[in-house]
Amino acid sequence: MNYLNCFLKGVAKDFIATPMLHTVTILTIALSLLVTSAFGLFFFNINQVFYTWKQGIRIMAYVSPSVEKVNVDMLKNQIQTLYGVNKIEYISKDAALDFMKNDMHQADILSHLKDNPLPASFMIHVKPTAKTWEMVERLATQIKMMPEISEVEYGKGWLERITSFMTFFRITCIAIGTLLIITTLFVISNTIRLVFYARRDEIDVMRLVGATRWFIRIPFYLEAIIHGLVGGMIGLSILYGLFYYLTIYNFPVWTTDLFHPNFFSLHVIGMLILMSMGIGWAGCYLSLKQFIKL
Amino acid sequence: MLETNNDHIIQMYHVYKQFGDKDVIRDVTMNIRRNEFLFISGPSGAGKSTMLKLLYAGERLSKGQIIVDGLNIVRMKRRNIHRLRRRIGIIFQDFKLIRTRSVYDNVALVLEIQGLPRRMVERKVQAALNRVGMSGFANVFPPSLSGGEQQRVAVARAVAADPSIIFADEPTGSLDPDSAAVILNLLDDYHLSGGTVLFATHDISLIEHTHRRVVYLTDGNISENGRPPFLSTQYKTG
Numbered sequence: 001m002n003y004l005n006c007f008l009k010g011v012a013k014d015f016i017a018t019p020m021l022h023t024v025t026i027l028t029i030a031l032s033l034l035v036t037s038a039f040g041l042f043f044f045n046i047n048q049v050f051y052t053w054k055q056g057i058r059i060m061a062y063v064s065p066s067v068e069k070v071n072v073d074m075l076k077n078q079i080q081t082l083y084g085v086n087k088i089e090y091i092s093k094d095a096a097l098d099f100m101k102n103d104m105h106q107a108d109i110l111s112h113l114k115d116n117p118l119p120a121s122f123m124i125h126v127k128p129t130a131k132t133w134e135m136v137e138r139l140a141t142q143i144k145m146m147p148e149i150s151e152v153e154y155g156k157g158w159l160e161r162i163t164s165f166m167t168f169f170r171i172t173c174i175a176i177g178t179l180l181i182i183t184t185l186f187v188i189s190n191t192i193r194l195v196f197y198a199r200r201d202e203i204d205v206m207r208l209v210g211a212t213r214w215f216i217r218i219p220f221y222l223e224a225i226i227h228g229l230v231g232g233m234i235g236l237s238i239l240y241g242l243f244y245y246l247t248i249y250n251f252p253v254w255t256t257d258l259f260h261p262n263f264f265s266l267h268v269i270g271m272l273i274l275m276s277m278g279i280g281w282a283g284c285y286l287s288l289k290q291f292i293k294l
Numbered sequence: 295m296l297e298t299n300n301d302h303i304i305q306m307y308h309v310y311k312q313f314g315d316k317d318v319i320r321d322v323t324m325n326i327r328r329n330e331f332l333f334i335s336g337p338s339g340a341g342k343s344t345m346l347k348l349l350y351a352g353e354r355l356s357k358g359q360i361i362v363d364g365l366n367i368v369r370m371k372r373r374n375i376h377r378l379r380r381r382i383g384i385i386f387q388d389f390k391l392i393r394t395r396s397v398y399d400n401v402a403l404v405l406e407i408q409g410l411p412r413r414m415v416e417r418k419v420q421a422a423l424n425r426v427g428m429s430g431f432a433n434v435f436p437p438s439l440s441g442g443e444q445q446r447v448a449v450a451r452a453v454a455a456d457p458s459i460i461f462a463d464e465p466t467g468s469l470d471p472d473s474a475a476v477i478l479n480l481l482d483d484y485h486l487s488g489g490t491v492l493f494a495t496h497d498i499s500l501i502e503h504t505h506r507r508v509v510y511l512t513d514g515n516i517s518e519n520g521r522p523p524f525l526s527t528q529y530k531t532g
Contacts, residue, residue: 002415006406017394202392208352209451210379211407 003215010219011226018198022227025191029231032180033276034238037264039173041239045261050166051128057136057154059124061143064150072120075148079122082142084135087125093118119150133163181279188227188283189290192220196287221284228280232273236264303328303459303490304349309358311344311514318344319355320514326492328458331485333501334494336511342494345511346461349492350384351375363458380408383452387464389444391436397423397447398432404455422454423447426480442473449480459490466497474500 015022061079072090080088091099096118124143126136136154144152196203206216240263247261264272304326311319319341326332334342347353348360351367360367363381370378383404391400401422405415423429426446436444445465452460462481466474478500485491495501501508502522510518 002406002409002411005412013394201390202394205390205392206403206407207375208350208379208384208390209404209407210376212376213373215407 003218007219007222011222014195014199014219014223015226018195021191021194022223025187025227026231026234028187029184029227029276029279030234030238032184032279033232033235033272036173036177036180037236037239037272038242039176041243041264043169043173044264046166046169048260048262050162053162057126057128057159059126059136059140059143059152059154061122061124061146061149062151062153063120063122064148065119066150075146076122078146079124079143082139084127084139085124086127089123089125091121091123093120096121133159184279185283185286188224188280189287191227192224192284192287195223196220217288220288221281224280224284225277226280228277229273231280232276235276236269236272301327303330303363304492305359305361306349307359309348309360310356311341311348311353312356318514319348322358322514322516324509324516324519326490329485329488329490331482331491331506332493333504333506333508334492334511335496335498335501335508336517338496340511341514342496342511343463344514346384346463346492346494350382350461351378376407380455381458383455383457383460385445385448385452385460385462385465387467389436389441389448391444391447391451393436396433396435397428397439400436400447401451401454404451408455418454419450422450425453425483426450440473442469442476445469445473445477446480449477449484453484453489457489459492460484462491462493464495465493466495466500471499 063075076088076090079085093116097116100118124139126139136159137156140152140154140156143149203216243261243263302325306322306324309319309322310317322345334345336342344353348355348367349362351370355368358368362378365378365381367378392403395403398419401419402415405418410418419432420429423432426449428443428446428450431439431443431447436447439447448465452462460481465477465481469477474497481491481493493500504522507521508518509516
């Protein structure tokens with residue numbers, strides 16, 4: 001407790017003595033966290049849309065016309081046992097024709113046909129898991145290999161494009177976040193070094209009167225963690241302000257059935273602030289370890 | 295191997311210190327009794343400050359053995375130096391006070407690093423400042439004090455934690471004669487209360503008529519070890 005008071009007093013004095021240095025560091029952390037978490041928030045919301053969209057992914061498996069009589073229940077059960085199948089519906093030739101006539105308003109054209117040209121089919125709903133793309137492709141291949149099935153459709157092109165976009169976006173987020181974290185580490189490390197040099201005489205005296213390494217180091221770590229905490233809170237506050245302005249206050253039209261923008265949960269906010277404090281600690285560690293031999 | 299002796303608070307055995315090829319301390323062997331007031335003297339560059347630095351582990355010795363208050367300096371790891379420093383007080387010619395901390399905070403620092411409770415720190419700081427006659431300056435910052443006053447604060451800091459030894463490295467070197475006399479008296483008081491003092495100085499007027507032991511260094515080696523007046527001829531010729 002005595003030590004803690006002593007450390008906090010020292011930290012407070014240092015913040016008062018060099019306010020500019022500390023302010024710049026805090027703002028750098030705030031900016032880094034703002035940009036990184038803005039990407040994260042965008043990704044989080046896009047991912048929600050993607051998840052909703054994935055829930056609607058279906059595979060259409062058309063029954064081969066050469067097959068005279070298909071045992072629908074047996075084939076349905078066979079498909080149902082495949083990994084990744086959520087729900088399966090059988091659409092008979094007649095049901096497909098009715099759908100085309102009524103729902104697609106093609107009754108005039110179809111009335112001239114003597115026979116029903118449409119094949120019977122299975123509409124297979126896929127489970128919305130993280131690896132949907134790989135799963136859908138594997139599932140489609142397995143279904144296509146069944147002799148009773150002539151053709152399989154599942155919007156391969158779209159799925160590929162969206163999945164590639166999401167992967168690219170995720171990698172971009174991670175890359176930008178990593179670069180910003182590295183930059184922030186250097187800024188914090190540099191700040192601690194400058195503070196150390198500004199207090200060099202004081203530290204020499206502390207060593208001469210019997211201060212341990214940790215007694216000297218802890219205030220620096222405390223400062224860096226406070227930088228992280230305050231910077232993180234500022235960055236996230238700005239992000240929330242922008243989010244509120246763009247989605248709730250100014251453009252509520254963005255909210256649709258498919259897309260309902262959400263801010264980070266309290267749990268994620270806590271994690272981000274902890275991460276920010278961790279970056280502060282790591283920057284300080286680098287500085288004390290690399291440049292300053294105590 | 296040097297064995298710990300309870301009568302001797304400091305034991306030096308064939309101590310050498312080299313900077314590059316130069317021997318700054320050469321084959322110094324001496325003992326300092328508990329509760330002794332010892333002057334270390336000699337011309338500039340003789341090795342007085344280096345000897346003190348070796349004793350408070352400010353420098354590593356090149357060869358030999360040193361035991362200070364039961365602690366073997368040679369075997370001591372760098373991370374354990376604070377254990378030695380907490381048993382001693384050090385006073386410098388340039389005071390080494392923290393300019394951005396008040397007189398009170400400067401003195402309190404030695405007690406705070408030991409984790410003493412706040413009330414005890416207050417009591418001990420007040421006692422130390424009273425001892426050096428600086429109790430009215432607790433909230434003043436060092437740059438607004440005279441050299442003599444700053445050195446009195448440095449003495450207060452050195453004695454605040456009741457150390458067993460005080461190393462004073464030219465503590466009067468930058469002071470006028472009156473202020474120097476005050477500092478010498480303060481160290482005398484500390485000595486009379488049971489402490490050991492090592493006082494390094496090149497100022498002949500301080501040791502000319504002393505009844506205390508003087509170790510005289512020449513080129514890093516002890517050339518005289520005893521009580522004046524035997525030294526006077528050395529000084530006059532040196």
